Amino acid sequence: MMQTPLYQKHIILNARMVDFTGYQMPIQYSGIIQEHLAVRNSCGIFDICHMGELIVRGVGAEDFLNYITVNDVKSMSVGDAQYSAMCYENGGIIDDILIYKYADKYMLVVNSSNLEKDFSWLKKYKRDDVELIDISAETGLIALQGPDSRNILQKCVELDLTDIPFYTFIESNIGGFNATFARTGYTGELGFEIYADKDDIGQIWDIIMDTGDVIPCGLACRDTLRMEMKFCLYGNDIDDATNPIEAGLGWITKLNKDKFIGKKSLLLAKENRIRHLTAFKMDERAVPRKGYSIYADGNKVGKVTSGTQSPSLQKGIGLGYVQFGKHKVGMELDLDIRGIMKKATIIKPPFYKNGSAQL
Amino acid sequence: MNIPSNLKYTSDHEWVSMEDGVATIGVTDFAQSELGDIVFVEFPEVGDSFEIGETFGTIEAVKTVADLFMPVSGEIVAINKELDVDPAKVNSDPYGDGWLVKIKLSNSDEGDELMSFTSYEEMIG
Numbered sequence: 190m191m192q193t194p195l196y197q198k199h200i201i202l203n204a205r206m207v208d209f210t211g212y213q214m215p216i217q218y219s220g221i222i223q224e225h226l227a228v229r230n231s232c233g234i235f236d237i238c239h240m241g242e243l244i245v246r247g248v249g250a251e252d253f254l255n256y257i258t259v260n261d262v263k264s265m266s267v268g269d270a271q272y273s274a275m276c277y278e279n280g281g282i283i284d285d286i287l288i289y290k291y292a293d294k295y296m297l298v299v300n301s302s303n304l305e306k307d308f309s310w311l312k313k314y315k316r317d318d319v320e321l322i323d324i325s326a327e328t329g330l331i332a333l334q335g336p337d338s339r340n341i342l343q344k345c346v347e348l349d350l351t352d353i354p355f356y357t358f359i360e361s362n363i364g365g366f367n368a369t370f371a372r373t374g375y376t377g378e379l380g381f382e383i384y385a386d387k388d389d390i391g392q393i394w395d396i397i398m399d400t401g402d403v404i405p406c407g408l409a410c411r412d413t414l415r416m417e418m419k420f421c422l423y424g425n426d427i428d429d430a431t432n433p434i435e436a437g438l439g440w441i442t443k444l445n446k447d448k449f450i451g452k453k454s455l456l457l458a459k460e461n462r463i464r465h466l467t468a469f470k471m472d473e474r475a476v477p478r479k480g481y482s483i484y485a486d487g488n489k490v491g492k493v494t495s496g497t498q499s500p501s502l503q504k505g506i507g508l509g510y511v512q513f514g515k516h517k518v519g520m521e522l523d524l525d526i527r528g529i530m531k532k533a534t535i536i537k538p539p540f541y542k543n544g545s546a547q548l
Numbered sequence: 549m550n551i552p553s554n555l556k557y558t559s560d561h562e563w564v565s566m567e568d569g570v571a572t573i574g575v576t577d578f579a580q581s582e583l584g585d586i587v588f589v590e591f592p593e594v595g596d597s598f599e600i601g602e603t604f605g606t607i608e609a610v611k612t613v614a615d616l617f618m619p620v621s622g623e624i625v626a627i628n629k630e631l632d633v634d635p636a637k638v639n640s641d642p643y644g645d646g647w648l649v650k651i652k653l654s655n656s657d658e659g660d661e662l663m664s665f666t667s668y669e670e671m672i673g
Contacts, residue, residue: 217584222585409584409611476613478613497610498587498609
């Protein structure tokens with residue numbers, strides 16, 4: 190079992206630790222609801238050092254990435270971040286990823302559970318004018334998320350954080366340590382993801398914690414926060430048997446760009462819609478969970494891929510693939526909650542509408 | 549982990565307190581801590597009868613759900629309606645205000661099989 194560079198801090202903070210993709214990770218500290226609401230209303234800090242980071246560089250890097258990912262890498266400027274995905278030829282999703290464009294390289298941030306698979310896939314298609322380096326083991330990553338995150342982080346850095354618009358980043362320093370400050374996150378709130386050397390990330394964590402205005406948050410509330418935004422989780426809502434079109438990721442899938450892996454299948458998937466990743470809210474007191482069956486008019490039309498009690502809405506919420514045509518906003522569903530049918534209504538995502546992410 | 553010495557326990561992490569032929573049932577401090585924030589309890593009806601080992605309800609927490617198993621047999625005489633208003637009491641006071649149900653015991657020797665606090669303590673290590 191691996192530990193992140195912040196492991197000892199979690200132990201001192203009395204976190205509940207779990208095994209997550211080979212790492213001992215904090216699942217919660219003070220409590221999932223308290224941590225969730227802290228991110229919605231003030232600010233929380235997350236250890237996400239388990240994420241994988243891959244460097245792609247060389248004169249062919251742009252063309253290579255544009256071929257291997259579904260979004261338009263050529264539209265990126267230096268300092269941009271982009272949400273994207275890698276697909277197989279059949280359109281199945283290998284991973285959903287973030288791409289950061291530096292002056293001399295790209296950094297791909299991938300799910301830790303997919304790191305080896307992603308790396309081999311990239312290596313398989315790598316050209317001679319591209320260099321591929323896995324820097325995951327040397328890289329630390331913390332996320333500071335919440336409407337107060339910018340004001341809090343501003344107390345710790347000299348750069349002007351208002352110079353970092355949504356989905357961009359700046360390389361600078363904090364307490365003398367070099368770091369990348371990215372306006373990205375997985376919560377729907379204003380926030381920063383801070384990448385630094387694994388040997389520095391602990392001191393950076395301390396600098397931010399010492400402001401006294403931040404509470405540590407675990408993976409459990411990271412999950413409820415992302416569900417309220419209908420952000421996909423690989424392994425739940427997307428995997429190699431789902432494609433970006435049906436997952437509602439058509440907005441990152443640039444079907445009009447030049448040849449890329451999966452393009453043919455995804456064009457077909459767009460023509461032949463079979464099912465759609467649908468967001469629904471329970472109308473009765475009930476909590477949908479992964480694997481529960483979804484019915485409409487007495488017929489089974491899908492399965493839940495993610496579900497929880499929403500701490501913000503105080504209602505059961507869920508995501509699931511629903512038969513195309515039965516997936517429209519406002520339509521009613523019946524959820525088989527452990528043998529008892531409970532009513533739900535399809536909503537227009539996100540569940541939580543007041544996120545501060547783009548402020 | 550709080551394990552009061554005056555209660556009996558089950559391997560499903562429930563506690564039982566018996567008085568005058570009526571058992572009060574709840575979940576242990578260990579159970580509430582494992583479940584995390586609890587959002588509601590699905591109760592049986594007063595008057596329902598259960599045998600040992602039968603499912604009598606569920607506890608829904610934010611991240612998971614757990615069945616409740618009857619540690620004794622008998623008839624439900626009370627449910628803790630307060631938890632509909634404040635389910636967090638199961639987290640904050642599992643042995644007190646967070647109790648779940650009261651059951652009138654079928655037989656006088658009900659509960660003989662339950663664990664003592666020392667056995668339960670040993671079990672959860």
